Amino acid sequence: MHIYLNGQFVEKGEARISPFDHGFLYGMGLFETLRIYDGHPFLLDDHLNRLNQGLDALNINHRFSREEMNKILQRLLEINHLTNAYIRINVSAGMGEVGLQVDPYNEPNIIIFPKPLPQAGELIEKEAVLLKLKRNTPEGVERLKSHHFMNNILAKREIGESPNQEGIFLTKDGYVAEGIVSNIFWKRDQTLYTPSLSTGILNGITRQFIIELAGKNVLNVQEGQYSFEHAHKADEMFVTNSIQEIVPIISFEGHQMPGKKGELVQLLHQDYRQYCKSLWSRHCLRRNEQ
Incomplete structure (x- = not known):
C-alpha cells in the first residue's frame, strides 16, 4: 500500500518522520477521516474546512483546498487500485526543539493513509x-x-x-x-x-x-x-x-x-x-x- 508523505507517494513501510516532530512530542496535530465512494470523496469540503480551522487554532501554517486534496486522493486511488476507500488525512506540526513552542509551525508533516473498503449499503446494528x-x-x-x-x-x-x-x-x-x-x-x-x-x-x-x-x-x-x-x-x-x-x-x-x-x-x-x-x-x- 502506498501513502502520501509531504508531496511524495511512498510504500507505507518506507515512510519516516523525525522524532522531533511536535505531533509526536506534544500531540500538536490533527486528522480527518473520510470515505470515498466510487472515486468520490464524500463531504470533502466540510472535512477540509474543519481541518483548516483546526490548523489555525494550532498555529500551523498550512491550508488545504478541494482541488489540491482531490488531486492527491485521486492519485492515491490510482496507485493503490482502489475505488472505495477509507482515507485518513494527518497533519502534525513538524520539527521543533524539545520544549513548548509559541511561534508558528511552518513545515508540518502531511501524511494521507488509504485503506480499501467494500461498497457501502447494508445498515449494521x-x-x-x-x-x-x-x-x-x-x-x-x-x-x-x-x-x-x-x-x-x-x-x-x-x-x-x-x-x-x-x-x-x-x-x-x-x-x-x-x-x-x-x-x-x-x-x-x-x-x-x-x-x-x-x-x-x-x-x-x-x-x-x-x-x-x-x-x-x-x-x-x-x-x-x-x-x-x-x-x-x-x-x-x-x-x-x-x-x-x-x-x-x-x-x-x-x-x-x-x-x-x-x-x-x-x-x-x-x-x-x-x-x-x-x-x-x-x-x-x-x-x-x-
Missing part, C-alpha cells in the same frame, strides 16, 4: 453501553479532531474489542455526550435530539450532515444538554461517523429499540445512499432545494 469513564473536556475553546485521543482509547479498553457495541460517554455533570468514535442521536415522538457542542463533543462532519438531512425532511432537531434518562426513553437511536455512516442502536442499557427497522433510520439511510457519491458539502443540500 450495534448495542449502546454507558461508559463509566467520563468524557474529558476539550483542550481549548472547542474540541478538535486532534492527536489527543487517550480518553477514547481508555474508553475502548473499558468495553473491549466487541464490534457490536459502542460506548457512550457522559460528561462530568452527567449529560449525554458522544460515543467513543461517534456522535449520538435519538428520536422521541416527532423530535430528533442530539447533544449540543456545549457538552464538549466533537462537531462530527456526519453529525452536521445528518442535522441538514433532518431539516430537509422537515424534522424538528433539538441540540442541548440531556440526561441519560432522557436518551434512555428514545423511540429510535443511532450513532454516526464518517466511515460507519449511520449505525442503528438496538438496545441502550436494557432499553430495546427498533434498530435498522426504525422509520427514521431507514429514511436517513436512503438519503445517505442518494448523496454519498456526489456531494462535496452538506451546504449543497440547501442549494439543491432552491
Whole structure:
C-alpha cells in the first residue's frame, strides 16, 4: 500500500518522520477521516474546512483546498487500485526543539493513509453501553479532531474489542455526550435530539450532515444538554461517523429499540445512499432545494 508523505507517494513501510516532530512530542496535530465512494470523496469540503480551522487554532501554517486534496486522493486511488476507500488525512506540526513552542509551525508533516473498503449499503446494528469513564473536556475553546485521543482509547479498553457495541460517554455533570468514535442521536415522538457542542463533543462532519438531512425532511432537531434518562426513553437511536455512516442502536442499557427497522433510520439511510457519491458539502443540500 502506498501513502502520501509531504508531496511524495511512498510504500507505507518506507515512510519516516523525525522524532522531533511536535505531533509526536506534544500531540500538536490533527486528522480527518473520510470515505470515498466510487472515486468520490464524500463531504470533502466540510472535512477540509474543519481541518483548516483546526490548523489555525494550532498555529500551523498550512491550508488545504478541494482541488489540491482531490488531486492527491485521486492519485492515491490510482496507485493503490482502489475505488472505495477509507482515507485518513494527518497533519502534525513538524520539527521543533524539545520544549513548548509559541511561534508558528511552518513545515508540518502531511501524511494521507488509504485503506480499501467494500461498497457501502447494508445498515449494521450495534448495542449502546454507558461508559463509566467520563468524557474529558476539550483542550481549548472547542474540541478538535486532534492527536489527543487517550480518553477514547481508555474508553475502548473499558468495553473491549466487541464490534457490536459502542460506548457512550457522559460528561462530568452527567449529560449525554458522544460515543467513543461517534456522535449520538435519538428520536422521541416527532423530535430528533442530539447533544449540543456545549457538552464538549466533537462537531462530527456526519453529525452536521445528518442535522441538514433532518431539516430537509422537515424534522424538528433539538441540540442541548440531556440526561441519560432522557436518551434512555428514545423511540429510535443511532450513532454516526464518517466511515460507519449511520449505525442503528438496538438496545441502550436494557432499553430495546427498533434498530435498522426504525422509520427514521431507514429514511436517513436512503438519503445517505442518494448523496454519498456526489456531494462535496452538506451546504449543497440547501442549494439543491432552491
